[in-house]
Amino acid sequence: MAGRHPDLAGQGVIITGGGSGIGAALVAAFAAEGARVAFLDVAEAESRSLVSSLEGSVEHLPHYIRADLRDIDALRAAVAKAAATLGGIRVLVNNAARDDRHDLDTVEPDDWDENQAVNLRHHFFAAQAVAPHMRRGGGGAVVNFSSIAFLLNMGELPAYATAKAGIVGLTKSLAGKLGPDNIRVNAILPGMVLTERQKRLWIDEAAIAGGIERQCLKRSLVAADMVGPCLFLASDAAAAITAQSLIVDGGML
Numbered sequence: 001m002a003g004r005h006p007d008l009a010g011q012g013v014i015i016t017g018g019g020s021g022i023g024a025a026l027v028a029a030f031a032a033e034g035a036r037v038a039f040l041d042v043a044e045a046e047s048r049s050l051v052s053s054l055e056g057s058v059e060h061l062p063h064y065i066r067a068d069l070r071d072i073d074a075l076r077a078a079v080a081k082a083a084a085t086l087g088g089i090r091v092l093v094n095n096a097a098r099d100d101r102h103d104l105d106t107v108e109p110d111d112w113d114e115n116q117a118v119n120l121r122h123h124f125f126a127a128q129a130v131a132p133h134m135r136r137g138g139g140g141a142v143v144n145f146s147s148i149a150f151l152l153n154m155g156e157l158p159a160y161a162t163a164k165a166g167i168v169g170l171t172k173s174l175a176g177k178l179g180p181d182n183i184r185v186n187a188i189l190p191g192m193v194l195t196e197r198q199k200r201l202w203i204d205e206a207a208i209a210g211g212i213e214r215q216c217l218k219r220s221l222v223a224a225d226m227v228g229p230c231l232f233l234a235s236d237a238a239a240a241i242t243a244q245s246l247i248v249d250g251g252m253l
Contacts, residue, residue: 005235009034010060012086012133013234014079016040016069016126017096018062019047021195022145025223026093026230031058033231038063038082040075040096069096069122070114079129089133091234094123094144094167101156101202112159119163120170127174131183139182141234144171145226146189148249164189168245175243184242186233191249193221216251225250 013030017023018039024046030037031054039062041047047064054061063085067078083089097119102111127142134140149157150165168187175185192211194203203211212218229248232238247253 005033005231005237007236008091008231008234011035011090012083012088013037013091013093014040014082014086014089014126014130015093015095016122019043019050019064021197022190022193022223022226023095024050025227026095027062028054028058029227029231030091030093030234031060031062034059035091036060036086038065038086040065040067040069040078040082042066042068069126070117072122072125075122075125076129079126079133083130083133088137089130090137090140092126092130092134092140092142093230093234094126094142096122097145097147097160097164099147099149099157099160099202102159104155104158107159115159116163116166119160120166123167123170124174127178127185131178131181134178134183135181140184141238142171142174142178142183142185143230143233144185144187146171146187146245148189148191148247148253151189151253171245172243179242184233184238186238186242187245188226188229188233189245189247189249190226191215191221191247191252193223193226195223211252212250214252215249219250221248221250 013035018027019041027039065078067074146167147164150161171187
């Protein structure tokens with residue numbers, strides 16, 4: 001994979017939620033491209049283990065910065081630290097999310113607000129924080145991770161689905177605002193990706209089989225399937241692409 005997108009080599013990249021799942025695959029992939037990567041996460045053990053696993057295999061070892069993205073002051077401080085450490089920011093990948101299930105009849109206002117804070121709010125404030133750094137560098141790319149969940153009429157996660165739909169709207173608005181600064185903003189909508197968390201909490205063999213049956217591609221999707229689309233949208237290969245949403249679901253929709 002190294003060198004597939006040579007324009008990413010040496011560039012500063014921030015990835016939120018990079019300690020596990022899709023985020024960890026993205027951290028490893030950008031590092032393999034020669035990028036200077038910083039990733040934000042609250043899961044210290046997993047994050048430090050990821051950094052250790054990449055020692056000796058990449059030119060620039062990723063930097064782990066612990067940050068609770070619900071705390072906007074902490075997020076802003078983490079972005080500032082990352083920019084100073086990396087020498088600038090060219091790419092932001094807003095990946096962090098938590099797809100907790102919740103019942104319509106039991107959700108309280110605090111539950112709703114917590115879900116939006118975990119899944120939507122930090123996308124905006126991370127973009128707000130990196131924009132000045134990208135402007136100083138002459139441009140950049142933001143890749144927001146949404147989900148096909150809001151397109152599937154899934155009744156067990158109304159707050160999550162709302163947040164993921166909101167990310168698409170936010171993507172288009174940010175693209176309109178930041179385009180004149182040569183900053184592109186796009187979204188990726190993953191399908192049923194079998195991360196360890198998904199398999200542990202939500203998806204059993206019957207669900208996996210049902211999902212594959214709905215897909216054109218008759219195999220499970222894994223975190224690595226999100227790597228190519230994200231690298232593409234972050235790189236100069238997508239230099240004229242902004243305000244777009246790319247569905248990566250194996251042809252389920």
